[in-house]
Amino acid sequence: MLKYALLGSLSYQPMTGYDLKQYMDTTTANFWHAKLSQIYVTLKALEQEGLVASDVQEQASRPDRRVYTVTPQGAEALQQWLTNTNTEPLQLKDSFLLKLFFSARVDKGTLLTHLKIQRDAHQKLLNQHCTETKTKLQQISDQVPQLRKDVLFWEATRRSGELIEEAMLQWLDETIEMVQREL
Amino acid sequence: MLKYALLGSLSYQPMTGYDLKQYMDTTTANFWHAKLSQIYVTLKALEQEGLVASDVQEQASRPDRRVYTVTPQGAEALQQWLTNTNTEPLQLKDSFLLKLFFSARVDKGTLLTHLKIQRDAHQKLLNQHCTETKTKLQQISDQVPQLRKDVLFWEATRRSGELIEEAMLQWLDETIEMVQREL
């Protein structure tokens, strides 16, 4: 899947592995992320498959940049993936929920601490989605008028993060209240 | 992490790998799942660590059952994990959102099909959380009065699934409307 995240990002403009990491961290972090090391490995694999091509740009006082571009085959592979409707449904793994499920024998204080840490984290994420991420996406599209349509989809994916974080906050408030009332 | 899902489940009652698969599918599927093959592998590892012990029960016309029990060390490891508040925040990977992010050049029809498939899937999950899962959790706890406290936490984790699915449905409706209006 990372394969397609990289192909999709490169379809906007040629980038290095390092660039791609930063690009994904500011745009798709909400629903997709990857480590730099894995990005480098996957780019190499994509190049062997002929879906991207790289070109080394020498730099004076910094390491050389290996800039990747999508090949015609890469563009087709991306388009194929985009139009294919067999998208496997999301199966999330949330270790906090797992922990809470088994928490009947944990003391009230520890439980409330845990829930409040969780609440802070989600509050932070919500703020991020509503301010930073929103302005960053707007900035990228403002520079290039051809991206008017793309920005609709970027905004839609960002909005999903907003709604999910709001739901999580509501749930955490309900749960904190339950623990305070029932234990 | 699967380690703790198994320890936690076994802390309610001794079970086989096969039992554990079914138990998790009816209780934690919402936020944690695993394949049978991986459950067997992890149980073996847990036994080597001394956190569970197994006992083979011969059966006449069926394969023998290997029943696992939590050892005292296992119980302590579980308790340690439960009280430790350093729970890493959820980083989800949703390939549908990834796809949508890059979908500016996908035709309206395909897009709407894709969104509606997604909507159906989430509607089904919401119904499941509100009916089946709810009654199943209630059934398990009704049989054992000592689980009165546990059921509060089971209900809380179930409720999180309900709220998240509701948020996803709202988001999908918004997004479908956006595509119909803007494209």
Added chain:
DNA sequence: TGATACATGTAAGGGGTTACATGATTTC
């Protein structure tokens, strides 16, 4: 002076998926 940004990679190990292998019993 120490941290951060820039820039690319390799290696070891962990955890997960898919496929394979076996085989009786029950249900449709």
Added chain:
DNA sequence: GAAATCATGTAACCCCTTACATGTATCA
């Protein structure tokens, strides 16, 4: 007669994380 349920496991493979390795320039 075919499919699902019960029941356990191994092997290959893939993707990901963590740690290691290197080195300059800039900023606090």
